[in-house]
Amino acid sequence: MLLQVLVSGIAMGFIYSLVGYEFTLIWNAASLINFAHDKFIMISAYIFAGTFVIGLGTNPIVAVIITLIIMGVFGALVAVGIFNPLRNMPSDLYAVTGTLLLARILAELTRLIWGPVPFTIQNFITGVVHIGGIVIPQINIAIIVVSVVFLIFLQLLFKKTKIGKAMRCVSQDKTASSLMGINVQRYIIFTIALSTMICTVIGILIIPTFMVTTDMGSMIGLKGFAASVVGGFGILPGNIVGGMTVGILENLSILVLPAIYKDVVAFVLLILFLLIRPNGILGKRKD
Amino acid sequence: MSNVHDNVENSLVKNEYTKSKYIVFLVLVILASVLPFFTTNTYYIMLFDQILVNIIVVLGFNFITGLTGQMNLGTAGTVAIGAYITGLLTVRCNISPWIALLLAIPAGYLIGKGLGYPSLRLKGFYLALTTIGFTVIVQLMVTNLSDLTGGTQGVQRIPGFNLFGISISTNESFYYFLLVCVIIAVLISIKIIYSKWGRAFKAIRDNIDAVEACGIDVADIKIKAFTLASIYGCIGGALFANLSGYINPGTFGIDMSFNFLIMLMVGGIGSIGGSILGAIIVTMLPESLRFLQDYYWLIFSIIVLIFVIFQPNGLVELFNKIYKAVKSKLLKKKGGDDIVDHSKVK
Numbered sequence: 168m169l170l171q172v173l174v175s176g177i178a179m180g181f182i183y184s185l186v187g188y189e190f191t192l193i194w195n196a197a198s199l200i201n202f203a204h205d206k207f208i209m210i211s212a213y214i215f216a217g218t219f220v221i222g223l224g225t226n227p228i229v230a231v232i233i234t235l236i237i238m239g240v241f242g243a244l245v246a247v248g249i250f251n252p253l254r255n256m257p258s259d260l261y262a263v264t265g266t267l268l269l270a271r272i273l274a275e276l277t278r279l280i281w282g283p284v285p286f287t288i289q290n291f292i293t294g295v296v297h298i299g300g301i302v303i304p305q306i307n308i309a310i311i312v313v314s315v316v317f318l319i320f321l322q323l324l325f326k327k328t329k330i331g332k333a334m335r336c337v338s339q340d341k342t343a344s345s346l347m348g349i350n351v352q353r354y355i356i357f358t359i360a361l362s363t364m365i366c367t368v369i370g371i372l373i374i375p376t377f378m379v380t381t382d383m384g385s386m387i388g389l390k391g392f393a394a395s396v397v398g399g400f401g402i403l404p405g406n407i408v409g410g411m412t413v414g415i416l417e418n419l420s421i422l423v424l425p426a427i428y429k430d431v432v433a434f435v436l437l438i439l440f441l442l443i444r445p446n447g448i449l450g451k452r453k454d
Numbered sequence: 455m456s457n458v459h460d461n462v463e464n465s466l467v468k469n470e471y472t473k474s475k476y477i478v479f480l481v482l483v484i485l486a487s488v489l490p491f492f493t494t495n496t497y498y499i500m501l502f503d504q505i506l507v508n509i510i511v512v513l514g515f516n517f518i519t520g521l522t523g524q525m526n527l528g529t530a531g532t533v534a535i536g537a538y539i540t541g542l543l544t545v546r547c548n549i550s551p552w553i554a555l556l557l558a559i560p561a562g563y564l565i566g567k568g569l570g571y572p573s574l575r576l577k578g579f580y581l582a583l584t585t586i587g588f589t590v591i592v593q594l595m596v597t598n599l600s601d602l603t604g605g606t607q608g609v610q611r612i613p614g615f616n617l618f619g620i621s622i623s624t625n626e627s628f629y630y631f632l633l634v635c636v637i638i639a640v641l642i643s644i645k646i647i648y649s650k651w652g653r654a655f656k657a658i659r660d661n662i663d664a665v666e667a668c669g670i671d672v673a674d675i676k677i678k679a680f681t682l683a684s685i686y687g688c689i690g691g692a693l694f695a696n697l698s699g700y701i702n703p704g705t706f707g708i709d710m711s712f713n714f715l716i717m718l719m720v721g722g723i724g725s726i727g728g729s730i731l732g733a734i735i736v737t738m739l740p741e742s743l744r745f746l747q748d749y750y751w752l753i754f755s756i757i758v759l760i761f762v763i764f765q766p767n768g769l770v771e772l773f774n775k776i777y778k779a780v781k782s783k784l785l786k787k788k789g790g791d792d793i794v795d796h797s798k799v800k
Contacts, residue, residue: 200579200582249759249763252763253763256766257766258523258659258723259523259525259579260519260523260525260715260719260723261719261762261763261766263525263582263715264715264716264719264762265759265762265763267712267715267716268716268755268758268759268762269759271712271751271755272752272755272756272759275751275752275755276752279748279749279752385708386590389586389587389590392583392586392587393583393587396580396583400578400580427594427598430590430594431591431594431595433587434587434588434590434591435591437583437584437587438569438572438584438587441572441573441576441580441584442571442572445572445575445576445580
């Protein structure tokens, strides 16, 4: 029982880590929080499941690739159309409001295009695996494997490639990077597109657990924020630590607390960390 | 307020306010008080009531987000707590709604201090994150503690107010009661905005380092602004419970917080007039777009998004521009020179 709970905690932890990763990228690159990220997650699930796998009967692997490309382009468009104008406004309020409105528009569009009824893909990574005495849902294994591969890929991208290095430069110091001949505007767009693609991966991975609904990403999106603060806001590895902490503690809480409090755990952790250790587990004390 | 300079500046700003804006405010109050005579449709009266409740909440929200510039997304949570205090005390304990309304004030104070303390000592987005978390927790708790709160069924048959034996529970009479509440809320807001606190709020938004250099406790002032916002929110929630007579957890989601934010942005951040305008427009506009049927909420969101990008200072800025243009034209006719700077009046 304990091991089972731990495995599902780790799986959810990876999801929260990815959420944290995805919005920390935008935060570092454009210093704004993308409050529409849960809708990005939701709309990629709809495109993948609603349009390709169910609508057109595409092979899931092909559908994943097409959805990733569509969402990447979509992310770039959003960056050009909404994030760039809002980034330069005198106050953060505009950016927050802009992303919130974008979220609403996406939710409404989804409802109009795919209808309000929740659905799911039949036989898409379902079933369980027996390892020793414990029963693990296949989806949890899939989440862990895909997340690990994807996080390694991201790490390689940031450390080894020119694009990744340029992205890191832009997030550290925009003036210096533009002096070094990096097109800051373009790399911000790249970063936001990449972040949107992470949302796509999350969206596809959570289909079996959460079904495809208009608010499938809401809770995960909010807990991703909490995970990020717990791990250390703005630090990429902090998201993994925070995600794991929130995911595992939340699942362990079922063993001691009534199940209804499971969703509260992440936010209690958030407030506790702000009180005791505002820089997070990995954060350094600045002053 | 021992500083002489402070007093001089204060009185200057105040005078300016008295001259033009109080007249506008008075006209608005008169217009608002005759409004119910023009319609017999109860739905519209209900909508007007809703607008007045929203005005109170947005006025409070304006302190923390508009004036101080800190993102607060927990309005729905505070409104929910205010509403449930009234709902539960009046229905379960048979306590008079007046006492419940008064209890909303300490409740708001506690929320403000409790949430403000962890999140406002730090710079950045932390308040936005904690307040989102707060709203989610409140909604989850209210939904799941069904023994206490009635769960998804909500609280029904919340009684209306009674004033010296006269019931003010019809929509029309409640409208006037709310109007009085709004007037009090506006007057208190004006008092605060043109006080030492109000100036500190604006200074934090404009240049936080300068405020710190002046020896003002930034965290303390921010927490004060947030506490004011929660008190207004709780009162708004209590009135909302009395207005609709029925509350359920579904109403108080994050979406409600966004709505108040949109009201503030559309009206114009940091301004009382803007808060009022925003509350009116954002409550009315979706209703007037109903003819678009399924698409009305989509079109409404797109209109607001375009508006926020191209008119970031809100409707109030538009009105101010028109006012300035008219005034400078009039002054030119008289041969007067430069007009008074109105950018101070917010």
